[in-house]
Amino acid sequence: MTAMQIIFLIVAAVTLGGALMIATSRRMMHTVLWLVLTLMGVAVLFALLQANFFSVVQVLVYIGAIAILILFGVMLTRRSMVDAGESLVHKNWWVVAVVIALLFAAIVISIQPWGAAHTPLVELMEFKEPISDLGEALVDPAAYLIPFEVSSVLLLAVMVAAIYIAVDRKGGKS
Amino acid sequence: MIPLSWYLILAAGLFCIGLFVVLTKKSAIGILIGIELMLNAVNINLAAFWHYYTQLNPSQTPLNGMVFLAIVFIVAAAETAVGLALIISAYRRRNTSVAGEMDLLKG
Structure with a gap:
């Protein structure tokens, strides 16, 4: 277990944790803030993949523009969600959860036999990003x-x- | 170093959580957030395969994957802008942002 792998696992845990908080959060405002955390995790993943330009673009476009746009959308349409006083999550969510868990298992199982999937991604030597x-x-x-x-x-x-x-x-x- | 399959499994997990958010949220803005998560999962996959291809073919200039990634970014931004405009327009006419209550073609 190298240092890069430990960094990857921490970033992956933060990213997936933020995404899970989006799925379970009850307030729209908190949902958008968890979205920002998830997008930040994806930006770090781009940096780990040496796509440095797109790491910066991720922060500028997704966090700087899209997340703020969604935040404005939430604040402009908030009233009805507060008045309704009902759950933000559909009541049959567990059926969806089971189906999606099966989908995830199918993807993971179908990746495993493919030999190239286990190629370690080494650092690109003498690589200057061709901006x-x-x-x-x-x-x-x-x-x-x-x-x-x-x-x-x-x-x-x-x-x-x-x-x-x-x-x-x-x-x-x- | 980090195997390619780790990135693929992480992207699959992010995509599945995004799909879950799309299918379970009642608020239309929540559905948009789920779509953003799914697009980000696709972007991680594209970047991982770009790195993989560049590593296998070090002599070529790795531009194809970067342009593809940029196009996905542009389309994601466009989709969010139009989606939010539609939600705000529907909210103005029907005074709701719950997807289940937007059930009329005529405002």
Whole structure:
């Protein structure tokens, strides 16, 4: 058991623990805060995998943008959940838990016979993360120009659509 | 060092917990949070396989996996923005954010 494996196990425990707290937490606000912890664990996992750029992107995009957006959503729609006074979790949750435990067991059992799954991921030697190569490839027509432009159009369309859907066209007081 | 299967099992666990959250939460925002967990599990898998492929082929520049990972990030951000806009719009008209009570096509 090397030091890296111990670090991995600690981070995995924190990540899965945060995810379990999301599943069991009764208050939406606490759920979002546990989501932030889970996303932070995933960012550390990216760093362990030497995907350093995406570790930073995970913190910026997921924790900085998406978690805060969800936090705003919770605060804007909180009233009804408090008034209803009912559980946030469906009453037949244990049926779902059994089915999903079976699914997890099926995945783990199907991974085991595959020999390549047990390859140790060694540290990439003399590895500098090719950020400048990535940047050039994204605007190179021979490489990834089309996926880049398509995702730009997607983000623009999403921005327009989100404003169009969420704006109050009737001018009501709510 | 850390075997590839550890990452795969961790991602499977995160995906299963995300699926559980999606299926059991009553609040629509809770369902969105579950979808975020599932997308993160997919991202862990992609990053682990990217590392695995780069380790096996050290001579190539490892860009395919990074671009794939970036696209998943972009789609996740887009999905959350539109989902929250829909939830807020539905809340404004129906005064509820519980998924089971959003049962009319016409607001």
